[in-house]
Amino acid sequence: xxxxxxxxxxxxxxxxxxxxxxxxxxxxxxxxxxxxxxxxxxxxxxxxxxxxxxxxxxxxxxxxxxxxxxxxxxxxxxxxxxxxxxxxxxxxxxxxxxxxxxxxxxxxxxxxx
Amino acid sequence: xxxxxxxxxxxxxxxxxxxxxxxxxxxxxxxxxxxxxxxxxxxxxxxxxxxxxxxxxxxxxxxxxxxxxxxxxxxxxxxxxxxxxxxxxxxxxxxxxxxxxxxxxxxxxxx
Numbered sequence: 001x002x003x004x005x006x007x008x009x010x011x012x013x014x015x016x017x018x019x020x021x022x023x024x025x026x027x028x029x030x031x032x033x034x035x036x037x038x039x040x041x042x043x044x045x046x047x048x049x050x051x052x053x054x055x056x057x058x059x060x061x062x063x064x065x066x067x068x069x070x071x072x073x074x075x076x077x078x079x080x081x082x083x084x085x086x087x088x089x090x091x092x093x094x095x096x097x098x099x100x101x102x103x104x105x106x107x108x109x110x111x112x113x
Numbered sequence: 114x115x116x117x118x119x120x121x122x123x124x125x126x127x128x129x130x131x132x133x134x135x136x137x138x139x140x141x142x143x144x145x146x147x148x149x150x151x152x153x154x155x156x157x158x159x160x161x162x163x164x165x166x167x168x169x170x171x172x173x174x175x176x177x178x179x180x181x182x183x184x185x186x187x188x189x190x191x192x193x194x195x196x197x198x199x200x201x202x203x204x205x206x207x208x209x210x211x212x213x214x215x216x217x218x219x220x221x222x223x224x
Binding site for chain 2: 100105107
């Protein structure tokens with residue numbers, strides 16, 4: 001139990017395009033999901049907290065107009081990186097709050113050319 | 114601001130050795146401490162420790178929470194090469210469920 005999926009697992013896009021990443025809790029409902037970013041050899045950096053049916057809460061320094069989050073159902077949250085630039089290249093990981101802990105998706109490797 | 118410090122930052126051992134990883138924290142209204150293992154992809158959940166559950170064990174892995182010392186240890190006995198990974202410690206506090214992560218301990222188990 002407590003499986004979280006992410007799609008796509010990796011994406012390469014051109015600068016200026018937008019990329020949508022999906023996060024799904026497969027066998028449980030999650031009112032709260034989290035989006036993280038991880039740079040090589042660094043720990044996870046929380047970007048935002050996504051609450052089902054309401055606006056996301058962004059961490060300081062994270063641009064909400066650039067990283068659009070939608071949590072439309074109890075099993076799905078999406079992160080859209082708008083007008084992506086090379087500096088947005090990173091490993092994006094979502095997690096869903098289950099009954100015991102936060103469970104992480106497998107991550108999405110974004111490369112912006 | 115919540116803070117988690119892990120030590121050592123990296124560790125190299127031989128198969129069969131026992132290792133102890135450390136985690137200390139400062140958090141407002143402590144709720145829980147979690148251990149995760151991260152290999153090439155995203156972290157996988159190992160343990161959660163709270164005030165009512167200060168010791169957990171699963172196979173060769175065990176963890177203890179010391180609320181007085183604001184710390185936790187993760188023990189791995191009879192290490193195997195498959196234990197090689199980054200081990201992350203995180204805490205939650207207050208009324209939200211945000212995780213504050215430490216920088217992790219990179220464990221390398223050599224055959």
